[in-house]
Amino acid sequence: MMQRTMFIDPGRCIGCQACVAACRECDSHRGRSMIHLDYIDGPLTVASMPTVCMHCEDPVAPCAEVCPADAILVTADGVVQEASKERCIGCANCVHACPFGVPKIDYEEKLQYKCNLCYDRTSVGLAPMCASVCPTGSIFYGTLEELLLARPGAAATDIVVFGEQEVRTGVAIVTPVDAHLRSVPGGMA
Amino acid sequence: MYLRVDGAGKVFGVEPRNHDINKMKLCPKGVVAYQQINHPDRLVEPLVRDGRDGPLRPASWDEALERVVSEIRRIQDTYGRDAFGVYSGSSLFTEKAYLLGKFARVALRTKHIDYNGRLCMVSAAAANKKAFGVDRAANPWSDMYETQVLLIAGANVGECFPVMTQYVWGARDRGAKLVVVDPRETAIARTADIHVPLRPGTDAAFFNGLLHVIEREGLVDDAFVAERTTGWDDVRTAVRGYTPERVADICGIDARSVEQVALLWGRAERAMAFHARGIEHHVQGTENVLSVINLVLATGQLGRAGAGYGTITGQGNGQGGREHGQKSDQLPGQRDIDDPQARAYIAGVWGVDEADIPHKGTSAVEMVHQMARGEIKGLLGICNNPLVSMPDRDRIEAGYEALEFHVQIDFFLSETAARADVVLPGTVWAEDEGVQTNAEGRVVKHNKATEPPGEARTDWWIVCEIARRLGAGDKFAFGSPREIFEELRVASKGGHADYSGITYERIEETDGLFWPVPNEGHPGTPRLFEDLRSYWPDGRFRFHPVEWHEPAEPVDEEYPLRLTSGRTVAHYLSGNQTRRIGALVEQTPRPWVEVHPSLGFEDGDPVRVITRRGGVTYPALVTEAIRSDTVFVPYHWASPVAANLLTIDALDPISKIPEFKVCACRIELGESVDLVAPPPVPPGAEPELANEREIADPRSPTAPQGRGTSEG
Numbered sequence: 005m006m007q008r009t010m011f012i013d014p015g016r017c018i019g020c021q022a023c024v025a026a027c028r029e030c031d032s033h034r035g036r037s038m039i040h041l042d043y044i045d046g047p048l049t050v051a052s053m054p055t056v057c058m059h060c061e062d063p064v065a066p067c068a069e070v071c072p073a074d075a076i077l078v079t080a081d082g083v084v085q086e087a088s089k090e091r092c093i094g095c096a097n098c099v100h101a102c103p104f105g106v107p108k109i110d111y112e113e114k115l116q117y118k119c120n121l122c123y124d125r126t127s128v129g130l131a132p133m134c135a136s137v138c139p140t141g142s143i144f145y146g147t148l149e150e151l152l153l154a155r156p157g158a159a160a161t162d163i164v165v166f167g168e169q170e171v172r173t174g175v176a177i178v179t180p181v182d183a184h185l186r187s188v189p190g191g192m193a
Numbered sequence: 194m195y196l197r198v199d200g201a202g203k204v205f206g207v208e209p210r211n212h213d214i215n216k217m218k219l220c221p222k223g224v225v226a227y228q229q230i231n232h233p234d235r236l237v238e239p240l241v242r243d244g245r246d247g248p249l250r251p252a253s254w255d256e257a258l259e260r261v262v263s264e265i266r267r268i269q270d271t272y273g274r275d276a277f278g279v280y281s282g283s284s285l286f287t288e289k290a291y292l293l294g295k296f297a298r299v300a301l302r303t304k305h306i307d308y309n310g311r312l313c314m315v316s317a318a319a320a321n322k323k324a325f326g327v328d329r330a331a332n333p334w335s336d337m338y339e340t341q342v343l344l345i346a347g348a349n350v351g352e353c354f355p356v357m358t359q360y361v362w363g364a365r366d367r368g369a370k371l372v373v374v375d376p377r378e379t380a381i382a383r384t385a386d387i388h389v390p391l392r393p394g395t396d397a398a399f400f401n402g403l404l405h406v407i408e409r410e411g412l413v414d415d416a417f418v419a420e421r422t423t424g425w426d427d428v429r430t431a432v433r434g435y436t437p438e439r440v441a442d443i444c445g446i447d448a449r450s451v452e453q454v455a456l457l458w459g460r461a462e463r464a465m466a467f468h469a470r471g472i473e474h475h476v477q478g479t480e481n482v483l484s485v486i487n488l489v490l491a492t493g494q495l496g497r498a499g500a501g502y503g504t505i506t507g508q509g510n511g512q513g514g515r516e517h518g519q520k521s522d523q524l525p526g527q528r529d530i531d532d533p534q535a536r537a538y539i540a541g542v543w544g545v546d547e548a549d550i551p552h553k554g555t556s557a558v559e560m561v562h563q564m565a566r567g568e569i570k571g572l573l574g575i576c577n578n579p580l581v582s583m584p585d586r587d588r589i590e591a592g593y594e595a596l597e598f599h600v601q602i603d604f605f606l607s608e609t610a611a612r613a614d615v616v617l618p619g620t621v622w623a624e625d626e627g628v629q630t631n632a633e634g635r636v637v638k639h640n641k642a643t644e645p646p647g648e649a650r651t652d653w654w655i656v657c658e659i660a661r662r663l664g665a666g667d668k669f670a671f672g673s674p675r676e677i678f679e680e681l682r683v684a685s686k687g688g689h690a691d692y693s694g695i696t697y698e699r700i701e702e703t704d705g706l707f708w709p710v711p712n713e714g715h716p717g718t719p720r721l722f723e724d725l726r727s728y729w730p731d732g733r734f735r736f737h738p739v740e741w742h743e744p745a746e747p748v749d750e751e752y753p754l755r756l757t758s759g760r761t762v763a764h765y766l767s768g769n770q771t772r773r774i775g776a777l778v779e780q781t782p783r784p785w786v787e788v789h790p791s792l793g794f795e796d797g798d799p800v801r802v803i804t805r806r807g808g809v810t811y812p813a814l815v816t817e818a819i820r821s822d823t824v825f826v827p828y829h830w831a832s833p834v835a836a837n838l839l840t841i842d843a844l845d846p847i848s849k850i851p852e853f854k855v856c857a858c859r860i861e862l863g864e865s866v867d868l869v870a871p872p873p874v875p876p877g878a879e880p881e882l883a884n885e886r887e888i889a890d891p892r893s894p895t896a897p898q899g900r901g902t903s904e905g
Contacts, residue, residue, distance in 0.1 A: 018380035021763070021902075022221045022355060024221065024776075026219070043898070047796070049383055050380050050816075051383060052380075136209040139215075139218040139357075140351075140362055157366070
C-alpha cells in the first residue's frame with residue numbers, strides 16, 4: 005500500500021500559498037507552479053486546500069491511458085510524469101480524463117503541465133519543495149509510519165470514491181481521526 | 194534556509210533548511226525573499242535632490258555623505274542637538290540596532306531616537322516589564338507540544354506567522370484544546386475548539402471576564418498567588434464587575450463562551466497564552482496584555498513545560514531589535530536610559546561621560562508630530578516606511594514635509610525614501626551577517642551569501658562613516674559585524690538581555706541560544722521563571738488591575754462600524770519588500786475591504802470606507818468570516834489605497850502604540866475602486882510590467898489569503 009509519498013490534509017491548510025511559491029522553485033519547472041490552491045468555501049469561511057497530482061495507481065493513471073501520443077510516462081516507482089515535451093500534442097485528453105482536475109494545458113506552448121512529485125528531488129531522496137516548506141503539514145512527505153509519529157492518532161487513505169468508481173492513488177489523503185473511513189468521497193453524490 | 198549561489202556568486206534560489214525553529218518550513222514571502230537580492234528595483238548608488246522640488250539624481254558616496262553631515266551640523270548648530278532625530282527599525286540585525294542607538298547618543302548626542310517596533314511590540318514589551326520585570330517570552334515554542342490548552346488572542350497566526358502554525362497544530366495533535374480570540378474567523382480560528390469573535394477594542398473586558406469566572410469557581414492557584422505574586426487583591430476586586438453577561442454585552446459574544454473558555458483554562462494543569470498585535474494595537478494595548486498576564490499569574494501557569502506565556506513577534510528581529518538601545522527610553526541589555534547605574538555602565542563601555550548620554554526621548558509617532566511642529570528639523574531614517582505604516586497617513590506626511598532635511602537608508606526606494614533629500618543604498622539580509630532574536634528569545638544568526646550590488650554598502654558601514662565624518666570616528670571604528678557584536682556582548686553584560694556569553698561560533702553549534710547567557714559556559718535560558726521568581730528585586734510577579742474602556746473613537750450614528758486593519762500573508766509590513774515580487778503581487782495584488790453579507794454588498798462592489806480622517810474605495814470581499822459590525826482592510830499598500838489614510842493616531846499612554854486595530858467608520862457604495870500606485874523605483878529603472886498589470890485589476894481577492902491559483 006502506501007510507500008514514501010505525499011499526504012494531503014486539507015483540514016490543516018491555512019491557504020498561505022507557501023507551497024505554490026515553493027513549487028515555482030523546483031528545477032524541473034522553475035517559475036511555474038503546478039499546485040492548485042483553492043479557496044473552497046468562498047463567502048462562508050477562509051477554508052482552502054492544495055491539490056497536487058494524486059499519481060493514480062488503480063486504475064493506472066487515467067491521464068496516461070487516454071493520451072493518444074503516449075506522452076505520459078509512469079515510472080517504475082509509480083510516479084506519473086508530466087507529458088513529455090517531445091511527444092505532447094496539447095490535445096487536453098488528459099485534462100478531461102483526470103478525476104482530480106490536475107493537468108493543465110498551456111495553450112501558447114500547446115503543452116501539458118502537471119505535478120511530477122518533484123521527481124528531480126524525490127528520485128534522489130529529497131522531499132518535494134511544497135512538502136518541505138508547508139508550514140502546517142497540510143502537505144506532508146514521508147511514510148505512513150513517519151506521519152503517525154508526527155501526529156499520533158492520524159489516519160490516512162489512498163482510496164477515493166467517485167460514485168461507483170474507486171480510485172487508488174499514490175498520494176494519500178489524511179482523514180479525520182474519528183471518521184473511521186477507509187476512503188474519501190471525491191465526486192458528486 | 195539556505196541560499197543557492199552560482200559560480201559567479203549570484204544568488205538564484207532557495208533550499209529549505211532543517212533548523213531547530215522552523216524545521217524547514219517557510220511562508221510564501223520566505224520562499225521568494227531571495228528575489229529581492231538581484232531585483233531590478235534595487236538602489237545601487239546614492240541619490241540626492243537639489244532643492245525640494247528637484248528630482249532625485251545619482252551622486253557619489255562622498256557627495257551624498259558630505260551633504261548628510263553638513264546638514265546634521267547645520268541643524269544641530271542652529272536648533273540644538275535634539276533637533277536632529279533618528280527613526281530606525283526592528284528588521285535590522287541586532288548589531289545594527291545596537292549601532293543606531295549608540296550613533297544617536299554618541300555621534301549625534303540627540304535624545305530623539307525611536308524605532309518601528311513602536312508600531313508593533315511595545316505594548317507587549319511594556320506589559321511584560323511591568324508584570325515580570327523582564328521583556329521576553331517565557332517559554333520555548335516546543336513547550337506548546339506539552340500544553341493542554343493553547344489560548345491565542347489577536348493573532349492571525351496562519352497569515353502573520355505561518356511557520357508558527359506547525360507548533361499550534363502540533364499541540365492539537367497531542368491533545369491540546371485551541372482557543373482563538375479574534376474578530377475574524379481566521380485560518381486557525383476556523384477549526385479551533387472555541388473561537389471567540391469579539392468586537393475589536395473589547396479584549397480587556399473579555400480577559401477580566403475569564404478571571405471573574407475562574408475566581409468565582411475557586412480555580413485560582415492560591416499558593417502561587419500568595420507566595421509568588423503581589424497585587425492580587427486589587428485585581429480580584431477589579432474583575433468582580435465583569436460578569437459573563439456584562440462581558441457578553443461589551444464584547445458582542447455569547448456569555449457561554451466566557452464560561453467555557455474560563456473553565457477550560459482554569460481546570461487545565463498546563464495552559465499557555467500567546468498574543469499579538471490584535472490586542473496590542475489599542476490605546477489600552479498595554480492593559481490588554483496585562484489582563485492576559487493576570488490570567489496566567491492567577492492560575493500559576495508559568496515556568497513549566499507546557500505552562501507559560503509568549504508574545505508573537507511581528508518582524509524577524511522584533512525581539513532583538515528592542516533590546517539594545519534603539520528605543521527612546523533604553524540602553525543596551527534592556528537597560529533603562531534614566532537609570533544612573535545603567536548610564537554609568539554604558540558610558541564606560543562607550544568611553545563617554547555619563548552626563549553626555551542624552552536622557553529619554555519621545556516615541557516614533559510623537560516624533561513625527563514634533564516634526565510637524567518644527568521641534569525636530571532633520572531626520573535619519575532606516576528600516577521603515579512610515580508614509581505607509583503610520584496611522585493617519587496625511588498627518589504623517591505633513592510631518593515629513595516640514596523637515597528641513599531628511600536622509601533615508603534603504604535597499605528599495607520606499608514611498609518614504611522617495612521623498613527624502615538624500616537616499617543611501619543599503620544591503621538586504623543576504624548581503625551581510627548578523628544576529629536576530631526570535632519570538633522565543635533565542636539568538637540566531639544570518640550568514641552572508643553574496644556581495645551587495647553596485648555601490649550599495651552595508652548599513653553599519655554607512656552609519657559608521659557618517660559618525661566618522663561627524664568627528665566621532667574613534668567610537669565607531671568597526672570593521673565588521675563581529676566587532677560590533679563583541680562590543681554589544683560587553684554592553685549587554687549584567688542587563689536582563691545579557692548576551693555576554695553568546696558568540697557567533699556558539700550560535701552555529703547550537704541553532705541558537707536563549708538569553709540571558711551570562712558567560713560562555715552558560716547553556717542559555719530556554720524557559721524563564723523555572724524558579725518561580727520574576728526579574729523584579731523581590732522576585733514576585735506583579736498583578737495589575739485593568740478596567741476596560743471604550744476605544745479612542747467609539748462608534749456613533751454617523752460612523753456606526755468598527756474598522757480594523759491588519760496583514761495578509763503575501764505581504765510584509767509596509768510592502769516595500771513584497772509589492773515588488775511578482776509571485777506575491779500575483780497572489781495578492783491589492784487591498785480590499787472585508788464585509789459581512791448582512792451589510793448588503795456583493796463581492797467586488799466598490800465600497801467606500803469613510804472615517805474622520807478620509808475615505809478610500811476598495812473592492813468588497815463579502816464573507817461570513819467577519820463580524821457584521823466590523824470591517825477589515827489590510828495595510829501594506831501606499832496612498833491612495835493606504836488603510837492608514839483611515840486609521841486614527843490615538844496612542845496608548847503607556848506604550849505609545851497607535852490604535853491601528855479599531856476606529857469608527859461608515860461604508861457606502863462607491864463609484865469605482867481606487868487603484869493601486871506602483872512602488873517607486875530609482876531614476877532610470879523601469880517598473881515591472883507584469884506587476885503593473887496585476888495591480889491594475891480592480892477585483893478583490895477570492896479569500897483574505899489572496900487569489901486561488903485557478904483564478905488568474
